[in-house]
Amino acid sequence: MPSKMQIILTACVVLSGTLPASMEAVAAGTRAAKRSKAADVDPRGQVLAFSCAGCHGTDGKSVGIIPGFYGKSPEYLEAALKDFKSGARFSSIMGRHAKGYSDEEIHQIAEYFGTVWTKNK
Amino acid sequence: MNISRRDFNKLIVSGIAGSALGVFGGIGNAYAAKNRVVVIGGGFGGATAAKYLKKLDPSLSVTLVEPKAAYITCPFSNWVLGGLKTMEEITQTYGNLSSRYGVKVMADTAVSIDTARSTVTLKGGAVLNYDRLIVSPGIDFKWDAIQGYSQEVAEATMPHAFQAGPQTVLLNRQLQMMKDGGTVLICPPANPFRCPPGPYERASIIAYYLKEHKPKSKILILDAKDKFSKQALFQKGWERLYPGMIEWRGAAKGGKVQAVDSAAMTVTTELEVLKGDVVNIIPPQKAGRIAFDSGLSDASGWCPVNPVSFESTLRPGVHVIGDACVAGPMPKSGFAASSQGKVAAAAIVRLLRGKQPVSPSLVNTCYSLLAPGYGISVAGVYKISAEGIVEVPNSGGLTPIDAGDDQLMQEAMYARGWYNNIVKDIWG
Numbered sequence A: 001m002p003s004k005m006q007i008i009l010t011a012c013v014v015l016s017g018t019l020p021a022s023m024e025a026v027a028a029g030t031r032a033a034k035r036s037k038a039a040d041v042d043p044r045g046q047v048l049a050f051s052c053a054g055c056h057g058t059d060g061k062s063v064g065i066i067p068g069f070y071g072k073s074p075e076y077l078e079a080a081l082k083d084f085k086s087g088a089r090f091s092s093i094m095g096r097h098a099k100g101y102s103d104e105e106i107h108q109i110a111e112y113f114g115t116v117w118t119k120n121k
Numbered sequence B: 001m002n003i004s005r006r007d008f009n010k011l012i013v014s015g016i017a018g019s020a021l022g023v024f025g026g027i028g029n030a031y032a033a034k035n036r037v038v039v040i041g042g043g044f045g046g047a048t049a050a051k052y053l054k055k056l057d058p059s060l061s062v063t064l065v066e067p068k069a070a071y072i073t074c075p076f077s078n079w080v081l082g083g084l085k086t087m088e089e090i091t092q093t094y095g096n097l098s099s100r101y102g103v104k105v106m107a108d109t110a111v112s113i114d115t116a117r118s119t120v121t122l123k124g125g126a127v128l129n130y131d132r133l134i135v136s137p138g139i140d141f142k143w144d145a146i147q148g149y150s151q152e153v154a155e156a157t158m159p160h161a162f163q164a165g166p167q168t169v170l171l172n173r174q175l176q177m178m179k180d181g182g183t184v185l186i187c188p189p190a191n192p193f194r195c196p197p198g199p200y201e202r203a204s205i206i207a208y209y210l211k212e213h214k215p216k217s218k219i220l221i222l223d224a225k226d227k228f229s230k231q232a233l234f235q236k237g238w239e240r241l242y243p244g245m246i247e248w249r250g251a252a253k254g255g256k257v258q259a260v261d262s263a264a265m266t267v268t269t270e271l272e273v274l275k276g277d278v279v280n281i282i283p284p285q286k287a288g289r290i291a292f293d294s295g296l297s298d299a300s301g302w303c304p305v306n307p308v309s310f311e312s313t314l315r316p317g318v319h320v321i322g323d324a325c326v327a328g329p330m331p332k333s334g335f336a337a338s339s340q341g342k343v344a345a346a347a348i349v350r351l352l353r354g355k356q357p358v359s360p361s362l363v364n365t366c367y368s369l370l371a372p373g374y375g376i377s378v379a380g381v382y383k384i385s386a387e388g389i390v391e392v393p394n395s396g397g398l399t400p401i402d403a404g405d406d407q408l409m410q411e412a413m414y415a416r417g418w419y420n421n422i423v424k425d426i427w428g
Ligand SMILES: Cc1cc2nc3c(=O)[nH]c(=O)nc-3n(C[C@H](O)[C@H](O)[C@H](O)COP(=O)(O)OP(=O)(O)OC[C@H]3O[C@@H](n4cnc5c(N)ncnc54)[C@H](O)[C@@H]3O)c2cc1C
Pocket: B040, B041, B042, B043, B044, B045, B046, B065, B066, B067, B068, B071, B073, B074, B075, B076, B077, B078, B108, B109, B110, B111, B136, B137, B138, B139, B161, B162, B163, B194, B195, B198, B199, B288, B289, B290, B321, B322, B323, B324, B332, B333, B334, B335, B336, B337, B365, B366, B367
């Protein structure tokens, strides 16, 4: 039995790299390769990115007053999320959400949206 | 701070995760044959799950069982009380789920689940076979918790209006009929219950209506608990917007309602008998009946689940999402139910293909409106740890207590934007 403390310390985020090698996409692939092949969807990036739709609309296509981000480049999205997280960019709520993701996860989210844009081209 | 592969695997197969059988039931089997998913309940959780299952894997056969042709959302039902929304504007339907996504929608009620045979029996007599089942039935009320209260009383005189629809209409009509100078009693339950800020947003919007139309009236909140969601933000807003109009009495001050008399329109607390012109009783709650009847709930009245896949720890192969499940610190909200619906859908797609689910991230945000241009929010981002679902440290939280009027205005507008986008993401 690992001690409770040890569990707490190790247990925050499962990154794709920690999953068995047999498991799809991101575990093995490099990011550049991933973005060029739209079919390769990082399942973890996808499940993280699904959480944005409640406010921004499905795939970032907003129908209301919340800004949409459909089609914005992964670089733009990553920079925006990091600026919200650090507070460099003012927000009413995005900062509180962006702080819920590690920089690596922010990267995964941005890359995932990139694959969606490529697929829809 | 990565959970190790060993810890993650352990989480999936044991302890809080439970149900090793269920999780690995599909692994190693020919997955081509396993593609039938049945979803019970077309609310925030179930409708999201059904749509996202088809989005993720169009080859799945997804059947959504929901008796109502039109689903009226609880979110924004408080706004109806202030004349800020109509009932039509908060009504969602299932046409797009079937025509655009190929979900088979059955207008029926599930009456029993046979987990040994993997079947669901509907009231109309149909028997559905499933490889994976999702149950998102929302809440039921503990009618016997308050003496003198019952479904009949709720429908006739003292609405709960915590399932939107005729109950919302009744409460709205009572407010409109009330004389100026009347008293509105709002009586929320102890935790946990659906939409923790709901009763207090309701008090705010009713105050907005009364201030305009019946300014001599009062709202008294008789609470079964000693603190409530976004309390400081609500109380500050009430002082600014509706000074002297809303009084909140917590449990320690005798706020807990023990009995009601619907003929006399009175409620009885530990200390006194109080009369209301409009009485809104929000009774304690439990998981929706089908969850109960199928052995998915435990002594708490709610359904324990594996935090990675939302598979029941009591009944393998059945996933419980939304208000009915126990999801650690996540509140029972529509946003949370929808987030869980996506996580369960993604997990099921992988399980049916013989793969392990990925560790999810879950989110919630509850916007509350205090007046048309005055909004506040609470946000949370959640991850999986060896303890189950936990809030990511230093993330989420409340609108700052010293937020300026422009931010409060922004949040009120973004609340509308949130509604438009989430209902389109779910039913659109
Ligand atoms: C006044 C109020 C305001 C709220 N405001 C917000 C808000 O602003 N934001 C937010 O995120 N949340 C809000 N909520 C909470 C939100 O409404 C719930 O958390 C959400 O509806 C839960 O989703 P669910 O899928 O678990 O259940 P529900 O949405 O209740 O859906 C359950 C569905 O299952 C169906 N069903 C039940 N049993 C069966 C059966 N046996 N067979 C077939 N179908 C069945 C029901 O007909 C129902 O349609 C509010 C709630 C209230 C009361």
